Amino acid sequence: MDPVQAPGVYEGAANVIAAVMLLIEFGMLRQALARDQIRLYMAQSALLSVLAIVIAADRNLPDLYALAALSAALKVVAVPLVMRRLLGRTDPDEGEEAPGVAGSQTLSPASAVLAGIVLAAYGFFCAGALGIRSPAAPVLALALATAMVLVAFGLMIVRRDVASQAIGFLALENAISLAALVVAAGLPLILETAFLFDLLVAVVVFGMLIRSHHTKAESLSTADLTRLRG
Amino acid sequence: MSAALPIPVIQLLQVLTVAVAAPGVTGVIAKVEARLQGRRGPRIAQPYYDLAKLFRKEALAPEQASWFFLAAPLIAVTCYLTVPLLIPVLTSYPLPLGYMGDILGGGFLLALASFVVATAALETGSPYAQLGSSRAKTFSAITEPVVLFVVFTVALLTGTDLPYALAATVRSSAGQVIRPAHLLAAAALFMVILHETGRIPVETHTGTNEFGMIEEARAFEHSGPYFALLKWGGQLKQLILFTILANVFLAPWGLASTQRPGAVVLAIAALLAKAVAVGCAVAVIDNSFAKLRLFKITEYVSAAFLIAVLGVFTLYLGGG
Numbered sequence: 354m355d356p357v358q359a360p361g362v363y364e365g366a367a368n369v370i371a372a373v374m375l376l377i378e379f380g381m382l383r384q385a386l387a388r389d390q391i392r393l394y395m396a397q398s399a400l401l402s403v404l405a406i407v408i409a410a411d412r413n414l415p416d417l418y419a420l421a422a423l424s425a426a427l428k429v430v431a432v433p434l435v436m437r438r439l440l441g442r443t444d445p446d447e448g449e450e451a452p453g454v455a456g457s458q459t460l461s462p463a464s465a466v467l468a469g470i471v472l473a474a475y476g477f478f479c480a481g482a483l484g485i486r487s488p489a490a491p492v493l494a495l496a497l498a499t500a501m502v503l504v505a506f507g508l509m510i511v512r513r514d515v516a517s518q519a520i521g522f523l524a525l526e527n528a529i530s531l532a533a534l535v536v537a538a539g540l541p542l543i544l545e546t547a548f549l550f551d552l553l554v555a556v557v558v559f560g561m562l563i564r565s566h567h568t569k570a571e572s573l574s575t576a577d578l579t580r581l582r583g
Numbered sequence: 584m585s586a587a588l589p590i591p592v593i594q595l596l597q598v599l600t601v602a603v604a605a606p607g608v609t610g611v612i613a614k615v616e617a618r619l620q621g622r623r624g625p626r627i628a629q630p631y632y633d634l635a636k637l638f639r640k641e642a643l644a645p646e647q648a649s650w651f652f653l654a655a656p657l658i659a660v661t662c663y664l665t666v667p668l669l670i671p672v673l674t675s676y677p678l679p680l681g682y683m684g685d686i687l688g689g690g691f692l693l694a695l696a697s698f699v700v701a702t703a704a705l706e707t708g709s710p711y712a713q714l715g716s717s718r719a720k721t722f723s724a725i726t727e728p729v730v731l732f733v734v735f736t737v738a739l740l741t742g743t744d745l746p747y748a749l750a751a752t753v754r755s756s757a758g759q760v761i762r763p764a765h766l767l768a769a770a771a772l773f774m775v776i777l778h779e780t781g782r783i784p785v786e787t788h789t790g791t792n793e794f795g796m797i798e799e800a801r802a803f804e805h806s807g808p809y810f811a812l813l814k815w816g817g818q819l820k821q822l823i824l825f826t827i828l829a830n831v832f833l834a835p836w837g838l839a840s841t842q843r844p845g846a847v848v849l850a851i852a853a854l855l856a857k858a859v860a861v862g863c864a865v866a867v868i869d870n871s872f873a874k875l876r877l878f879k880i881t882e883y884v885s886a887a888f889l890i891a892v893l894g895v896f897t898l899y900l901g902g903g
Contacts, residue, residue: 360758360762361758362757362758362761365758365761365762365763366761368762368763368897369761369762369763369766371763372763372766372767372893372897375893376889376890376893379886379889383882383886461882462882462885463881463882463884463885466882466885466886466888466889467885469889470888470889470892473893473896474892474896477896477899477900478899480900481899481900492900493763493897493900496896496900497897500896
């Protein structure tokens with residue numbers, strides 16, 4: 354059997370960062386508290402910016418440095434701040450966990466991770482079946498991004514609270530940014546920036562959702578909504 | 584320093600280094616751990632004194648126990664002393680007996696040692712020893728898939744599953760170090776080693792609390808030289824696992840590439856430095872995390888499994 358050839362140092366580093374982002378996604382899946390999930394989201398977003406810098410250095414795309422800075426400002430600072438304030442405002446006691454978030458798992462952490470592995474495997478094999486073999490699109494990072502999208506969906510499905518679902522959605526956006534970064538690194542800066550502002554819209558929508566759900570149900574859990582059948 | 588050491592001498596030195604250094608490494612870790620906890624701690628040579636004391640003591644066996652009870656510690660230590668022949672301890676070039684067995688062969692030897700100790704513990708009829716061996720076997724069964732996936736990763740990386748081949752591959756270029764498959768496999772192996780040496784997530788390796796004891800509980804009924812052999816075996820196992828992690832996965836540098844005595848001595852010093860470094864990292868991790876409830880162990884193992892499986896996935900698409 355022939356050994357699998359090693360990629361170059363830059364591509365290897367990019368792949369390692371993408372793999373760590375996927376691992377952080379799994380961390381969100383098993384983390385019980387919303388504030389820890391937000392912390393993981395910050396780490397994941399920071400890694401995304403690092404990845405942008407690595408790709409910028411590798412392919413000589415100065416635009417990407419600006420994108421990395423913008424993405425870091427938005428996703429590492431602004432969005433977590435807004436999310437924290439949203440969760441804090443719904444909560445009478447500052448610093449305590451928002452109601453309905455803890456204990457919202459429908460699966461035990463170990464089972465959730467195993468289910469996540471199955472989803473990630475599906476993503477990997479789908480990306481592999483596409484048969485992309487080109488130097489411009491590192492297939493591994495693309496496959497990792499696909500797996501991250503599916504695991505983010507899994508996170509939104511296995512949790513019963515609005516906060517985790519919002520974080521799952523934001524992680525999903527991170528995965529898509531990752532895919533965009535590795536497949537179309539040369540995308541004009543203005544387009545990338547526009548996508549980033551889409552994220553802000555999503556955060557506002559989720560903010561409204563969290564607040565309206567909390568005022569109606571006095572909890573962030575969506576378990577009560579299952580009774581509402583047409 | 585021009586004379587070359589004969590190959591059999593180097594091979595013997597691999598075993599002797601591990602055999603002699605193992606209690607010392609344990610002593611250093613105990614010292615570091617005590618410092619982290621704000622204690623002065625035992626002196627570094629304490630494990631040697633403990634072993635010397637136990638070797639002078641009388642050996643007793645439970646009445647119903649058969650010959651196997653006394654043979655088990657000897658078999659276990661023999662297994663542990665055979666493993667250093669198979670892995671790169673001192674040299675970067677394979678020694679003649681190094682191809683006797685691959686990574687799985689080494690794994691079989693470690694598993695055989697653990698099996699005979701567990702069986703001897705069953706012979707005693709003591710509830711604590713039996714509890715320990717039953718738990719040890721259960722948990723080693725659930726960490727087995729992680730180890731298997733690490734071996735798969737090694738096989739995909741090198742085309743063989745010989746430890747020497749992986750060490751050579753890692754040394755060959757920076758691209759081999761910064762590739763996700765290699766880093767993920769090393770991380771998963773490190774998690775398994777933390778578990779196997781009784782650090783986290785549930786065990787207390789110091790052995791003062793029966794409910795936290797898994798590996799340590801198995802030796803409850805042994806005494807005198809036999810108990811000393813079991814303790815020494817545990818220390819050997821720890822150093823062997825650290826050697827595999829450092830010399831095969833993380834840092835296969837500083838090994839002797841010639842047969843000159845100077846190079847071999849340097850390699851011994853490098854090995855000890857690496858083992859102590861890994862040991863310090865382990866002690867810091869051990870002291871920074873709370874122990875979990877016993878059945879939370881599946882969460883820990885599932886995380887290690889995830890990392891190991893991802894390693895194989897990344898290789899499946901190539902470029903991992």
